C-alpha cells in the first residue's frame with residue numbers, strides 16, 4: 001500500500017516517518033504530495049493544523065476510493081518559545097497519525113507517540129508535578145501509551161527513587177565513565193569503540209598514558225571545584241582486555257588523583273569471558289570493585305560463532321564460577337533477544353542457564369540494527385528473527401524475570417530495534433547499578449574519559465544535556481587528549497560556574 005501524505009510541513013516529516021516504520025509491512029511505502037489522490041493501492045492522508053490562542057487543533061482526512069474518514073485532536077499550549085510550540089504541534093500530529101495507522105493496519109503500538117530513547121525521563125518529569133494516578137492518565141490520554149508500558153514505567157521510576165532517594169538533588173555531583181576501547185574480536189552487531197587487542201602492544205600502552213593524563217587533569221578539576229564523585233563505570237570495549245598489571249596501574253592512578261570517599265559504586269565491564277583471568281579478578285577485588293558484568297548474550301554456541309564472539313559457552317560458565325569462587329558477589333549478565341537464527345527455544349535455554357548461575361542482575365537487550373555494524377551492512381548473510389517471534393520472546397522474558405525475582409530498574413529504547421521493543425535492566429533487590437540509572441535518567445553530569453567516551457554535561461537544575469565525545473579511535477585519542485581534556489575542563493567550568 002502507498003500512503004500519500006499531503007499538506008505536511010517539512011519539519012514534521014521525519015517524525016511521521018519514524019512512526020510509519022513501526023507499522024509498515026513489506027511493500028508499504030510513504031510518499032508526499034502525490035498528485036494522483038485515489039487509486040486502489042494508494043491511500044491519501046491530508047493534514048491540517050491551526051493554533052487558536054492556547055489550543056492547537058490537528059485534523060487529518062483519510063481519503064480512498066470508497067470514503068473519507070476524519071481524525072481530529074486538540075491539545076493545550078501553555079508554552080512560549082517557538083521550539084516548545086513546535087514540540088506540541090509535533091505531538092498533536094503524531095497523535096493523529098498513530099490513530100490513523102492503528103486504524104488502517106490493525107496493529108497496535110504500545111509506546112503510543114513516544115519514539116525517544118528514554119520514556120522513563122518523561123515519567124520522572126511528570127511525576128514531579130503530578131500525583132502518580134494523574135501521570136498515568138496523562139500518558140494514556142496525551143501520549144497514547146498502553147497500560148502495560150505505563151505500569152512498567154511506574155515500577156521502574158519508583159524503584160529508582162528507592163535506590164537513589166536523592167536522584168533529583170544529585171546534580172551537584174558527577175559520575176565518571178572510563179572507556180577502554182579494546183576487545184579480543186569485534187562482534188557483528190557492535191558499534192562501540194572496540195579495537196582488536198592481541199596481548200601487550202604499543203597502542204595500548206600509549207592509550208593508557210593518555211587516559212592517565214585525563215584522569216590526572218579531571219582529578220585536579222574535581223579537587224579544585226570541590227565536586228564529589230557518585231559512581232565510576234569502566235566500559236568500552238572490554239576493560240578486562242588489558243593485562244592485569246595495566247589494570248592495576250590504572251586503579252593506582254585513579255586513587256592517586258581522585259578522592260573515592262563519596263563513590264557509591266564502581267562497576268567494571270568484563271563482558272567477554274575470554275578476557276577474564278584470576279589475576280584480573282584479583283585486581284578488581286583489591287580495588288574494591290562492587291559490580292562486574294560477564295556477558296553471555298546467548299548460551300547457544302552456534303549463535304556465538306555466527307556473531308563473531310570468539311569464546312565458548314563453557315568459558316562463560318567457567319568464568320562466572322571463577323568470579324564467584326573469588327567472592328565477587330554482584331555480577332550482571334547481558335542477554336540479547338533476537339540474535340541471528342534465534343527463537344523462543346534458544347531464549348528459554350539461555351534463561352535456564354541463567355537460573356543455574358543466579359547472577360544478581362540481568363540485562364535483556366533486544367537486537368538493534370545499528371547503522372555502522374557489520375550485521376546491518378550485511379543483513380543478507382544472517383537469519384533475522386521475525387517481529388512476532390521477538391514479541392513472544394520478550395513476553396516470555398518478562399514473565400520469567402518476574403517469577404525469578406528479577407525486578408526492572410532501568411529501561412531504554414534504541415532506533416531500529418527488532419519488534420520496536422526495549423532494553424530492560426533487571427536486578428535482585430539492592431543489586432541495581434546506580435550508574436545505569438544516572439546515565440539513563442540524565443540527572444547529573446557524567447564525565448567520559450578514554451577513547452569513545454562521551455561526556456554528558458548537565459548544569460545543576462537544568463535539563464539541557466551537552467554531549468562532549470572523545471575520539472573513538474585510540475590513535476586519534478592519543479594525539480588529541482591534551483587539547484580535548486582542556487576543552488572539556490573549560491566546558492565543565494562553564495556548567496558549574498567554577
Ligand code: SF4
Pocket residue numbers: 182183185186187189190191192193194236237238271272
Ligand atoms: S564485546 Fe562488547 S564492545 Fe566488544 S566487540 Fe563485542 S559488543 Fe562490542
